[in-house]
Amino acid sequence: MEYVQLLRTARCAPSSPRRSYSASPNAGCGSASTAFRATAASTARSRPRTSSSSRGWKRRSRALSGSMRSRIRRGRRRKSFTTSRSMRRAARWCSRPASSTCACCHLITTACGSWAWTTVASTSSATTPSTTPAPHQPGSAAPVVVSHGNPPVNRAAVCTAGAVSPILASSARGSETQSEEEDRMRRPLAVVVFALVAITGASAQPYPARPVLMIVPFPPGGLADAVGRPLAEGMHEPLGQNVVIANIGGANGSIGSARAARAAPDGHTILLGIWNTHVAVAKLLKLEYDVVEDFAPIAFMTDSPLLLTVHRSLPVNTYKEFVDWLRANPDKLSSGSAGIGSPPHLLDEVLRKQTNTRFQTVHYRGAGPIMQELMGGQIRMAFLNPATASPHVRSGVIRALGVTSAQRMKILPDVPTMAEAGFPGGMEFSLWSALFAPKGTPRKIINTLNEAVVKSLASVRVREVLANQGVEIAAREKQTPEALAAIQRAEIKKWWPIIEAAGIKPQ
Structure with missing residues (x-):
């Protein structure tokens, strides 16, 4: 139906000499031919839209090539219009006074005199052209109608002199191509700007912005769980957010530790590690992470014998x-x-x-x-x-x-x-616990978590609960990230040779 409307526009043009017209932005409506205006207006008035003329338009529409119709069916309307002969014919202007009736049925018109481009969208939803063309008002936008139903955004010009002037098909085609190029160039820039805004907004949020997940890599009932639960309660007040315990057991704590190592380094996922998970398991199991390099130490917390x-x-x-x-x-x-x-x-x-x-x-x-x-x-x-x-x-x-x-x-x-x-030489062993974050966690967040741990371990209630379970809280000077890193490396150096001497085979 789009071509039907374009062909109707072509009927408004004079049939004798095939002339092209142009007008500069500084020219008024008087620069157009008066005879041409009269011919266009009379032609539009003398051709009533009857069923016979409708059949004529349909015949012309069917005369279009099969490839052009297939383009329309595939939705490539813009390319079809800008490259077709009917588009070039319809683009020839029909100039008329601003108060006259538009014989082109809202097709390609621009403003002469002082005019400026703007972007408007066609609102036509009918499948056939209207039988009563609407007049153009001075200072209004004349939309470039190129489709019906679900129209794309099109170009029009706002007339500031109260008159109408032409737009050539080549200009329309050039402006559309230029607009597409500009849009294509602006899209990556818009994505980058949006990403930067999102990152800036996320980084501007105070920490913690939501509850903190503490992974305990063993089932409930063990030492890690016994230390983690009172510790989490004591960290609530300093952080201003809940600390939620997640028991993820299996493979001597390596399953839960691997999940913590892969977590985002934003401080909202932390790991309660013990001697098993950060000393012995690296010697005996093939891990997907490094127990030293893939974690950021937060605080050394407790010691406990067996x-x-x-x-x-x-x-x-x-x-x-x-x-x-x-x-x-x-x-x-x-x-x-x-x-x-x-x-x-x-x-x-x-x-x-x-x-x-x-x-x-x-x-x-x-x-x-x-x-x-x-x-x-x-x-x-x-x-x-x-x-x-x-x-x-x-x-x-x-x-x-x-x-x-x-x-x-x-x-x-x-x-x-x-x-x-009576064990020869004695058997001394301490099962310690500590808190770790994923590698790459900012130092400011590490310090915030360390302060929360220190305050929690200093509270009377937490100390009482841990003491009743036979857990000894580490001295204050051991509760720093640097002290934890040094203790972990010393334990690895001490126990790995003992594990080898015990004959425990790596799995």
């Missing part, structure tokens, strides 16, 4: 009795471990070598599942942290034969150290 515990059904009350029973019953006892390379696994290997005994080690996802199996009797021995084991030692469900520290624990004063129990 308890050698056995099920109450085992007929032993001391460490020496336990060693004698192991020698008399080889391969009849199962011990629980939090995974390959975990402290219970390592201490099991040390115990086997020192006592020349044989027993099986069963790996679990964390201390919580170990405790459940030990209480149920499925396993009958385990090295457990005091936070997990001490309540059940007091209740009598399990027995504690020794503690891996240099001094006895305040919460379990009756439990001897391993050296006092």
Whole structure:
């Protein structure tokens, strides 16, 4: 139907001499031929829009080439119009006074005199041209109608002198091409500007802008969970946001640690790491991350020894009795471990070598599942942290034969150290905990998190909760990012050779 309207415009032009007209922006309406204006106006008035003339327009429309019709069907209207002969014919101007009726039915017209280009959109939604053309008003925009239904944005000129002047097809085509080029050049610039605005707005937000996710890479019930929950509560007030605990266990803590390493370094995801996750696991497992390089240290927090515990059904009350029973019953006892390379696994290997005994080690996802199996009797021995084991030692469900520290624990004063129990040379081991962020986290955010951790560990309530679980809070000078980095490197240097000597095979 677009070509039908263009052909109707061509009917308004004089049929005798095929002349082209032009007008400069400074020329008035009088520069156009009066005879041509009269001919155009009379031609428009003398041709009523009857059904026969409509059939004539349809015949002309069908006379278009098949390729041109296929272009229309594919929606390439702009290219079809600007390259067709009908467009060039319709672009020949029909000049008339501003008060006369437009015979071109809102087709290509511009303003003469003092005129300026502007961008307007055709609002026509009919499938056939209107039978009553609307007059052009002085100072109004005459849209370039190139389609019906869902029209594109088109060019028009606003007349400031109250008259109408021509626009040639070549000018229309050139302006459209130039507009497309400008739009194509502006799009990348707009994307860059929008991205810069978004980044600037995000960086301008105060930290933290939302709740902070603390990943605990072990199931509930272990030391990491026992330290993380009171710590998170104490960090709420200094940060002004909630700290949400997410327990992601498996593979000796490496699954949750890998997720934290891949998180955005914006301070909204942090990791509660322990000795397992940031010392031993790198020696024994093939990891997708580096335990030193892919994390930013925040604070060293706690130390905790381990308890050698056995099920109450085992007929032993001391460490020496336990060693004698192991020698008399080889391969009849199962011990629980939090995974390959975990402290219970390592201490099991040390115990086997020192006592020349044989027993099986069963790996679990964390201390919580170990405790459940030990209480149920499925396993009958385990090295457990005091936070997990001490309540059940007091209740009598399990027995504690020794503690891996240099001094006895305040919460379990009756439990001897391993050296006092009779282990040759003593067995001293501390399961520490610390807080880490993904690599690349800004130093300002690290300092904010460190201050929140220090305030949380200094609160009376958090200290009381941790002390009741046998967890010792580190001294203030150890709670800095620099101190944590130094402690981690020293632990790796100390324990990796011991792991090799224990004969633990990398997985």
